[in-house]
Amino acid sequence: MPLDLLHLGPLVLLAHLLGIAAACHAILHTRTSQGAIAWAVSLVAMPYLTLIPYLFLGRSKFAGYADARRIENETLRSRAHPPEWDTRASSGGAPTDALGHSLVRSLTHLGGMPFLPGNTVRTLVNGEATFAAILDAIENAQHYIVVQFFIVRADALGEMLKEALITKAAQGVRIYFLYDSIGSFDLPHRYVATLRSAGVEMHPFATNRRFVNRFQLNFRNHRKIVVVDGKRAFVGGHNVGVEYLGAKPPLSPWRDTHIEVRGPAVASIQFVFTEDWYWATQQLHALEMPPFEAPTEGMHCLVMPTGPADRFETCSLFFVEAINAARMRIWITTPYLVPDEAVLSALRLAVLRGVDVRILIPSRRDHRVVFAASTLYAHDAVRSGIRVFRYRPGFLHQKVVLIDDVAAAIGSANLDNRSFRLNFEIMVLTVDREFAAEVHAMLMRDFAESFEIDRSEYKKAPAWRRIAMHVARLFAPIL
Structure with a gap:
């Protein structure tokens, strides 16, 4: 002894x-x-x-990586022929009338991209509609396809995507496929090897190029992007896995939302992929875009890419500005409610202005610690007058922001610190009353299948559960 x-x-x-x-x-x-x-x-x-x-x-401030990424993005813009939209100012009219000149200015400077008119955007509700549209676009591709997902699984859905891409590669269509190395950690090597042998350029996205960063897992690429021939783009919450089709109890039925974008904003979405591809491969792909037109009709869209290499905390500031823009309602759906103080304060101030502030979160959990922390933040929000609802039927994974009856944003960003500071995300803000009405109707259906959290719920919870929630919140900066 x-x-x-x-x-x-x-x-x-x-x-x-x-x-x-x-x-x-x-x-x-x-x-x-x-x-x-x-x-x-x-x-x-x-x-x-x-x-x-x-x-x-442990590292949430990745200065060396952020500087390297920023320099490479600037190098890319200088080496690559700049997209036509990059030389144009934001569209006037609808965005300014709906959101105000100051907000349009701040958002375009924040994301580094302009509002562009002349788009059509449609919602794709749940997995079957989303992947039916994506696979249809792939089937009709003539020149090139770009694919980017956080999670890719070699299950039934993954095999469908693989076979569709192999078929198009055999027809001479160029295909560029990017997946996150941590989100897709269990993707078999044979899946990647099969696609590469068929002519698909497929690469992982990683931030640990240098040995000093070898162990860093914090900075993930959470974006979901598909672009076909520069004409159709898909952005939203779905990854590639059968659970996103609602085929994985006990989380099924899975509730998620994607959008399909057509028009000039497709170039903005594609350029976000190009920046990620350049970081991952140090190569520039040759993707032709259709001739740029500057129509005055159609929906006005702003593509908002965010990530840990930004000079500002772009994602958090985007949510703050969206909340501050609301005069009648701000409705947000998110699977994880772990906001920072700036966003929470903006939500509280919106309540004081008389805005209808609602947040929709899941009633089922996929991560115990995150769910416990989200529950405590939900109770804090309810005490501030924010209405928080839990979706009953299955797991809710959609990321949607509705601003009054004029604008809606849909993409990959959650209302949590990981999206705010650690992940690469993409949101598409669409200013159009008809589209906002479509999103409003969609969310009304979701609220109808939800229950509102009561102020007394926290007090009725057992002591051990309240303690667990407070312990879980200690980990909020990395959740």
Whole structure:
């Protein structure tokens, strides 16, 4: 026993010294004060349990990577022929009338892309409609296809996509396929090898090029993009897996929303993919876009790409501006409710202005810790006068923002810190009353199948559950 203690003592001391060193690193480099405190306290108090998680998840300020990514994006714009939209100012008229000149200016500067008129956007409700439309577009492709998903599975849906792409590659259609290396960690090598052997250029997106970043898992590409021939683009919440078709109990039926975009905004969406492709491969693909036209009719769209390489916290600021723009209603659907203080404050102020503020979240959980933290944030929101609903039928995964009766944004961003600061996301904001009415009707159907969280629900919860929710919220900066 004395010998065991003699050997154990130095190990314990080493663990605590490493914990203190890591805590100092967290204080210096964690982006939010809440995150710095959470990591520092846990690393000092429990280094045996938290050192390894911190190695993989601890960095939320990735300055070296962000600088490299930003420089490469600037290099890309200088090397590649700039898209026609990149030389034009934002469309006037509808966006300014609906949202105000100041908001249009801030959003276009924030995302680095203009509002463009002349688009048609339609909602694709749930997986069957989404993948039927995507596979139809792929079947009719003549020149090229770009595909990007966070999760790709080699299940029945994944096989359908693979066979469709192989068929088009055999017809001479160029195909570029990007998937996230962590989101698709279980994608078999044979799946990728089969597509590559068929002529599909397929690559993982990763942020750990250098050895110093080898263990970093925080910065993921959460975007879902499909573009066909520069004419049709698809953006939204669906990934490639049978669960997104509602075929995976107990989360089924799966509730999600995608959109199909046609018109000048397709070029903006495609350019977001091009930036990601250039980072992942260091190569520029040759994708021709249809001649740019500047119509005055049609829907006005703004593509909002966000990510950890941005100079600002673009995703969080986008939500803040969208909430501040609301005068009548702001309805948000999200699978994960872990907002930062800026977004929560904007929601509270909207309530004080008399805005109908609603948030729709799932009643079923796919991640225990995130669900517990979301529940506590939901109760905090309810106490502030925000109406929070839980969707009953199955898991709700859609990411939708409805602003009054004039605009709606749909894409991949959740209302959580991971989307705000750690993930690459894409949202498409459409200014059009008919489209906003379509989204309004869709969300009304969702609310009809939901129940509203009562203010007394938190008090009625068992003590152990309330404690669990508060513990889960400590991890909010990385959820």
